[in-house]
Amino acid sequence: MRLTSQDRRMLEGDYGEGAAIAMQVLVGIGEAFDAPHLVDVSRTHVALSNQDGDRWFAEKLADAGAVSRVPPTVNPGFNVAYFKSRYDLDQQAAEEMRRTHDAYRRLGARLTYNCTPYLELNIPRQGEIVAFSESSATPYVNSVWGARSNRESAQSALCSAITGRTPLYGLLLDENRAGQVVVDVRGQLVDEFDYHLLGWYVAKRIGSHVPVFTGIPRDVSPESLMNLGAELNTAGACPMYHIVGVTPEAPTLDAALGGKPAIDRILVTEDDLRSQREELSEPSGRIEFAMLGCPHLTLAQLSKIAATIKGRHFAVEFFVLTSFATREQARRMGLLDQVERAGGQVVADTCPDQPCWRHLMGKRGVTDSLKCSYYTRRRAQSYVLRSVQDCVEAAIRGEA
Amino acid sequence: MARQEIQLRCRRVVHGRASGELLVSGDDICFYLVNPDDGVVIDKGHDLEGHSVAGKVLVFPNGKGSSVVQLDGLYQLGAKGNLPAAMVVGTLDTVLVACAVILEIPTVTGVDLAAFNDVEDGMVVTVDADRGLIVSEG
Numbered sequence: 001m002r003l004t005s006q007d008r009r010m011l012e013g014d015y016g017e018g019a020a021i022a023m024q025v026l027v028g029i030g031e032a033f034d035a036p037h038l039v040d041v042s043r044t045h046v047a048l049s050n051q052d053g054d055r056w057f058a059e060k061l062a063d064a065g066a067v068s069r070v071p072p073t074v075n076p077g078f079n080v081a082y083f084k085s086r087y088d089l090d091q092q093a094a095e096e097m098r099r100t101h102d103a104y105r106r107l108g109a110r111l112t113y114n115c116t117p118y119l120e121l122n123i124p125r126q127g128e129i130v131a132f133s134e135s136s137a138t139p140y141v142n143s144v145w146g147a148r149s150n151r152e153s154a155q156s157a158l159c160s161a162i163t164g165r166t167p168l169y170g171l172l173l174d175e176n177r178a179g180q181v182v183v184d185v186r187g188q189l190v191d192e193f194d195y196h197l198l199g200w201y202v203a204k205r206i207g208s209h210v211p212v213f214t215g216i217p218r219d220v221s222p223e224s225l226m227n228l229g230a231e232l233n234t235a236g237a238c239p240m241y242h243i244v245g246v247t248p249e250a251p252t253l254d255a256a257l258g259g260k261p262a263i264d265r266i267l268v269t270e271d272d273l274r275s276q277r278e279e280l281s282e283p284s285g286r287i288e289f290a291m292l293g294c295p296h297l298t299l300a301q302l303s304k305i306a307a308t309i310k311g312r313h314f315a316v317e318f319f320v321l322t323s324f325a326t327r328e329q330a331r332r333m334g335l336l337d338q339v340e341r342a343g344g345q346v347v348a349d350t351c352p353d354q355p356c357w358r359h360l361m362g363k364r365g366v367t368d369s370l371k372c373s374y375y376t377r378r379r380a381q382s383y384v385l386r387s388v389q390d391c392v393e394a395a396i397r398g399e400a
Numbered sequence: 401m402a403r404q405e406i407q408l409r410c411r412r413v414v415h416g417r418a419s420g421e422l423l424v425s426g427d428d429i430c431f432y433l434v435n436p437d438d439g440v441v442i443d444k445g446h447d448l449e450g451h452s453v454a455g456k457v458l459v460f461p462n463g464k465g466s467s468v469v470q471l472d473g474l475y476q477l478g479a480k481g482n483l484p485a486a487m488v489v490g491t492l493d494t495v496l497v498a499c500a501v502i503l504e505i506p507t508v509t510g511v512d513l514a515a516f517n518d519v520e521d522g523m524v525v526t527v528d529a530d531r532g533l534i535v536s537e538g
Contacts, residue, residue: 152498
């Protein structure tokens with residue numbers, strides 16, 4: 001791989017040991033993928049996870065003096081102060097989150113602790129070359145915004161944040177962005193929950209090909225697109241999709257396919273989505289909590305919840321996970337009050353797959369997110385899968 | 401019975417040279433679903449379920465899993481000294497490559513994995529990523 005003199009100086013340690021480690025990782029990835037050279041990135045997002053491996057690598061870079069040239073927004077761990085004040089938070093868990101926070105702060109990251117930066121905090125424009133990890137974020141910036149990111153790992157994105165560079169390969173190149181499989185959606189997609197189901201179902205059917213959707217309405221909501229990408233890239237490795245007439249690289253079916261014939265075509269019906277839900281959901285019945293916000297809920301979703309619950313009360317614990325920015329807006333608008341008066345909690349900076357949820361172990365909840373249900377299995381949480389509105393009703397009744 | 405021998409050309413992904421018993425999988429691997437204490441695969445229905453990857457030359461088609469869990473899985477294996485000695489991978493993905501680079505696991509690609517179909521697990525091979533060679537020992 002060809003390196004500029006600045007790349008080479010960084011690799012050799014002229015910019016400090018931390019930058020050298022980051023550059024070594026990117027050069028290794030570039031050589032593995034036969035990239036001709038590195039290119040600049042204008043934005044980065046790191047899927048901070050607060051797991052041991054994540055913390056180890058962030059501390060290793062920070063201890064070696066690395067500082068971000070393109071400061072990344074970061075995914076949530078959990079809100080230590082919030083859980084300390086309300087639950088019996090494990091001392092060790094609190095200490096580990098504190099160390100993760102400290103490491104990313106030393107790296108100069110933007111401590112947004114939010115998994116939907118593409119909606120409010122870190123939005124690229126079409127054609128920008130970026131390094132975005134996080135399963136819902138990579139497809140959104142590629143597909144909806146038309147920016148260019150590979151399916152980064154948290155660590156490769158962090159290395160790009162530190163060096164400001166990424167190898168030129170994969171989805172940064174025109175020829176790899178074209179759609180390959182046509183997905184014809186027949187039937188009505190009622191709300192954003194159906195896009196959770198659609199994403200999961202399609203990922204299982206098409207493997208790692210780039211799908212081109214037809215039959216999705218032009219006024220599809222940002223929340224629906226967020227859910228679609230999250231599930232496509234969780235159930236499968238699918239960091240890019242097209243929707244004819246909606247996404248910027250798909251004005252027509254032919255354009256989305258890059259002028260080539262599709263290698264396959266699949267149909268999706270309402271029945272397929274219903275059976276996908278039945279396959280993954282716990283059976284109907286009593287629930288002990290509701291978990292919404294994987295990915296983090298938007299202000300529009302939170303407003304709808306607040307309007308639904310006016311004067312009513314939840315029978316079980318009700319959690320909405322969202323960004324600090326959305327929570328603050330909701331507070332100013334009085335929405336936070338409404339949710340709290342109903343006995344619900346709106347929690348910022350927090351992911352469902354974190355050790356702060358120890359009190360939910362062995363419990364059965366309701367969620368709209370297949371991703372949430374999938375990743376929390378190892379925390380012994382189980383879920384009935386319903387739309388956001390049905391989750392709200394279920395939490396009021398105590399039964400889904 | 402004639403002793404099996406293999407000598408294959410491959411392409412370097414992460415430099416280094418390591419030897420170990422071959423362990424061949426036809427399924428993609430998520431290292432989060434491997435027990436760090438003994439390296440045993442616990443992914444339900446995986447063709448290596450119940451087998452340990454520790455110290456092995458691990459041959460598999462591709463990685464799988466989100467952008468964060470793969471590193472944590474491999475990191476935990478490393479902390480317990482149970483990483484594979486080397487990896488021979490069919491198709492590369494960014495997440496797996498980044499992990500292999502960061503944890504310095506000798507890794508190669510560019511081999512037709514069908515070459516391993518008739519090879520018995522347990523055969524000892526050396527992977528020399530820098531010279532682009534996989535050779536049986538003895």
